[in-house]
Amino acid sequence: xxxxxxxxxxxxxxxxxxxxxxxxxxxxxxxxxxxxxxxxxxxxxxxxxxxxxxxxxxxxxxxxxxxxxxxxxxxxxxxxxxxxxxxxxxxxxxxxxxxxxxxxxxxxxxxxxxxxxxxxxxxxxxxxxxxxxxxxxxxxxxxxxxxxxxxxxxxxxxxxxxxxxxxxxxxxxxxxxxxxxxxxxxxxxxxxxxxxxxxxxxxxxxxxxxxxxxxxxxxxxxxxxxxxxxxxxxxxxxxxxxxxxxxxxxxxxxxxxxxxxxxxxxxxxxxxxxxxxxxxxxxxxxxxxxxxxxxxxxxxxxxxxxxxxxxxxxxxxxxxxxxxxxxxxxxxxxxxxxxxxxxxxxxxxxxxxxxxxxxxxxxxxxxxxxxxxxxxxxxxxxxxxxxxxxxxxxxxxxxxxxxxxxxxxxxxxxxxxxxxxxxx
RNA sequence: GGAGGAAUGGGUGAGUGGUUGAAACCGGCGGUCUUGAAAACCGUUUGCGGGGUGACUCGCACGGGGGUUCGAAUCCCUCUUCCUCCGCCA
Numbered sequence: 001x002x003x004x005x006x007x008x009x010x011x012x013x014x015x016x017x018x019x020x021x022x023x024x025x026x027x028x029x030x031x032x033x034x035x036x037x038x039x040x041x042x043x044x045x046x047x048x049x050x051x052x053x054x055x056x057x058x059x060x061x062x063x064x065x066x067x068x069x070x071x072x073x074x075x076x077x078x079x080x081x082x083x084x085x086x087x088x089x090x091x092x093x094x095x096x097x098x099x100x101x102x103x104x105x106x107x108x109x110x111x112x113x114x115x116x117x118x119x120x121x122x123x124x125x126x127x128x129x130x131x132x133x134x135x136x137x138x139x140x141x142x143x144x145x146x147x148x149x150x151x152x153x154x155x156x157x158x159x160x161x162x163x164x165x166x167x168x169x170x171x172x173x174x175x176x177x178x179x180x181x182x183x184x185x186x187x188x189x190x191x192x193x194x195x196x197x198x199x200x201x202x203x204x205x206x207x208x209x210x211x212x213x214x215x216x217x218x219x220x221x222x223x224x225x226x227x228x229x230x231x232x233x234x235x236x237x238x239x240x241x242x243x244x245x246x247x248x249x250x251x252x253x254x255x256x257x258x259x260x261x262x263x264x265x266x267x268x269x270x271x272x273x274x275x276x277x278x279x280x281x282x283x284x285x286x287x288x289x290x291x292x293x294x295x296x297x298x299x300x301x302x303x304x305x306x307x308x309x310x311x312x313x314x315x316x317x318x319x320x321x322x323x324x325x326x327x328x329x330x331x332x333x334x335x336x337x338x339x340x341x342x343x344x345x346x347x348x349x350x351x352x353x354x355x356x357x358x359x360x361x362x363x364x365x366x367x368x369x370x371x372x373x374x375x376x377x378x379x380x381x382x383x384x385x386x387x388x389x390x391x392x393x394x395x396x397x398x399x400x401x402x403x404x405x406x407x408x409x410x411x412x413x414x415x416x417x418x419x420x421x422x423x424x
Numbered sequence: 425g426g427a428g429g430a431a432u433g434g435g436u437g438a439g440u441g442g443u444u445g446a447a448a449c450c451g452g453c454g455g456u457c458u459u460g461a462a463a464a465c466c467g468u469u470u471g472c473g474g475g476g477u478g479a480c481u482c483g484c485a486c487g488g489g490g491g492u493u494c495g496a497a498u499c500c501c502u503c504u505u506c507c508u509c510c511g512c513c514a
Contacts, residue, residue: 004473038473038474038475041473041474041475041483042475042482042483045474045475045482045483045484046475046482046483048482048483048484049482051495052482052483052495054494055494056443056494056495057494058442058494058495059442059443059494059495062442062494063442068494071494072494073494074494075494075495076494079494243434373471
């Protein structure tokens with residue numbers, strides 16, 4: 001959510017910047033609604049002040065034993081008028097809030113202007129894709145042949161786009177989770193948290209998934225519980241409606257959680273394998289910072305996520321998303337893309353964003369700054385998507401004989417150097 | 425799931441219909457005193473939203489929502505959360 005007075009006072013400049021997004025918000029109504037809302041508020045509040053004044057006079061009159069019928073009648077009439085005016089205020093305010101909360105964040109000045117993902121700008125490329133003296137297979141073939149990934153039974157148990165891992169497949173997933181959490185907590189200074197995997201509407205509003213993107217989420221029937229689409233939601237909301245001590249910043253948290261996404265609107269995309277599924281595992285990095293530090297912290301957070309890929313010796317590149325490819329709440333986003341031989345290309349494995357005060361304003365996350373309190377900046381990024389890291393390892397470390405080599409860094413976690421085929 | 429109890433400002437906690445946006449204490453901030461610090465003393469210390477260049481002013485908020493009343497922290501309804509006891513349970 002935008003700062004209202006800033007938005008009002010810099011309307012043309014902000015509107016121009018917002019127009020560079022892929023779904024630019026319609027702002028035509030803003031000025032009219034804003035003005036109508038303020039006029040309505042002024043009107044009712046003046047009347048309320050009159051009522052307060054009149055009814056304060058009644059008490060003393062009664063105490064003196066005088067008659068107050070006239071005053072009572074006067075207040076009663078004004079109250080009736082207020083009731084109808086309040087309706088108007090409520091109606092215009094609701095419209096205004098809907099408009100305001102539906103406006104995406106302003107892209108930071110360093111974000112390249114562009115239409116879509118094609119206009120994203122590569123900022124780094126690390127590692128060389130391996131060359132194979134055989135045709136590398138995609139992970140869905142490898143997973144089946146190795147007996148570690150069982151998509152058919154997952155579909156039976158639940159449905160399409162779910163995964164069942166067996167044996168070394170399950171252990172690899174678990175090893176990756178532990179490895180990532182260990183690196184971030186021991187080497188990068190993050191504190192581990194284990195949050196609820198179900199959240200309420202208020203939390204989803206705080207991080208910006210609601211009200212606009214509810215079709216992407218799973219909801220529990222008859223209850224205000226939603227399956228989390230990312231740990232960003234419960235972890236960022238840890239400090240919802242709280243004021244943090246200024247000295248406590250920056251706060252760096254990391255969390256492992258499963259993530260649940262309905263993937264509505266993604267039909268036909270990444271249908272094979274487990275690149276795009278309804279449930280996947282992720283280790284998430286979340287930061288709360290002072291405004292002046294947030295961009296430096298974004299660089300560090302992105303580097304922390306990249307470090308996992310470096311340690312696993314997986315080739316990757318990092319791009320800065322163009323204005324046309326950014327998410328709703330973000331002011332700046334880096335995507336980290338890992339090399340996948342099965343796709344013969346780079347595929348997103350982490351998305352690292354600075355939301356500035358956009359989420360903090362929605363969620364009421366403040367910090368003490370001298371005598372005043374102000375909104376913190378929030379950031380987050382995948383560190384990393386575990387399922388896609390699993391894919392990257394299986395595909396990049398496959399060998400001619402059908403086995404998969406375990407990356408050096410994971411061997412202590414797996415007690416194996418090679419994943420060998422087994423019967424499913 | 426059943427039975428009781430509770431929810432007030434950063435914290436403790438008073439307040440059961442009319443200058444109570446809220447006593448008191450603690451904490452925080454500023455000051456006096458002091459070589460410095462402590463102590464003592466004085467002052468100050470909620471948020472959101474309107475109006476005004478500004479001094480300032482108005483409205484709303486005592487867990488959330490609704491109601492009674494000229495007037496609600498205080499009375500009623502409802503929801504939520506927490507505590508105690510019982511039941512169930514990994």
